[in-house]
Amino acid sequence: MPTPDTTTSLETRTTRHHAALWDSDTAAAYLSEARGITAETAITHRLGVVSEADPAERPVSGYLALPYITPSESVVSIRYRCIRPSCTQDNQGEWRDTEHHEGHPKYWSLPGDRQRPYNTAALLSNTDTLVVCEGEMDTLTALQCGLTAVGLPGAQAWQRPLRLAMQGIRRVVILADDDAAGHQFAGAVAADVDGAEVVPVTGGDVTSVCTANSRERIRELVYGTH
Template sequence: MEQACQTYQEALRAEPLVHEYLTLRGITGDSAQFFRLGFVAEPLTGHEDVRGRLAIPYVTPTGVVGFKFRAMPGLSATDTPKYRGLPGAAPRLYNAGTLAYAAGTVAIVEGELDAIVTQQETGIPAVGIPGVDTWKAYMARCFAGLDVYLIPDHDPVNPRSGERPGEKLVKTLTEAISGLVVVRLPEEKDDPTTFVLREGGEALCERLGIGI
């Protein structure tokens, strides 16, 4: 895993279209380096199906334990599915390693790139849940003793269920994490990234009630 992470990090430095994409997503060069983002230019064995994708490593205090790969417009062989994991990979919290050093306040968001933007803009540890249905009951133990803010995506109503997908996550985590504070974003289809790009990082801090 570590070899793959290093290889893809090096490849990202030489791919301007990926840098452009990250900039459009509000992710700085420093954050890309800190979170060890990469690009699959020449896939290692077992990664052939993710050539041309952004590599998002799952890094813990013990090292790299997994990846998520995001399609890159104009670079990936296919844009579907938008995200791919490694075969057989178990659900994990993204950026969970930061909880080992968290001092009081953490944020939970939906998705890896939103976690990067949230931590970058607020300065507080941010953990990503890669999909509403990937939360597992044992994950709640990671947040014991912490003040936890959940920033759910402001999803459109699902015409089949009549519900917003993000509300399922709100209900699940409210039951699982004592004292959870839900911070809602104002506009339809908002997520932390779109909100920050429109309103700025200070506005996100204000919604969380924290200083900058």
């Protein structure tokens, strides 16, 4: 558990990062163009960006900030994602399918932090169908599709006791990205959650398939076409 001092610090950072978001053309382009994330989602989930002028966070200067917010609206962690145009876009300004992050991490976690589920409010919601996504950004996309979604920051983040949080939910659907890591992730979760269904996201991941088709396409993957 974060200490009270840490919690205050995380809250302060989240507020500062969120305020900086609206001044960042890079973040606006990444969220809206590359990811299809709306301003409403950015506000609800308190997304932010690390100000270039902030010396305390120099290792992640310019990174997107993804706060982990509890159902009681406390910030218990923040993960940071590189959105530098030189990493995410090619020379023509097109968004890369495969990003290049050289000499720095794509994702950065606070020192000593442990991996945990993203959007835990979904685990307590009154839903018949819970969707499990790989990564924070795909979780946000699934939420925009009208799904009740929880995320994990990669296959390694799955921990067996988390199955207990899903036992009271009628249907658990794991959306598996169309790559080796995605199948590893889905397999790890499905092995532990009784009755969980693995739904392949053929042709990409939740975000890419949603932006290439429609939000309805993602809903169809989960609920079928009836």
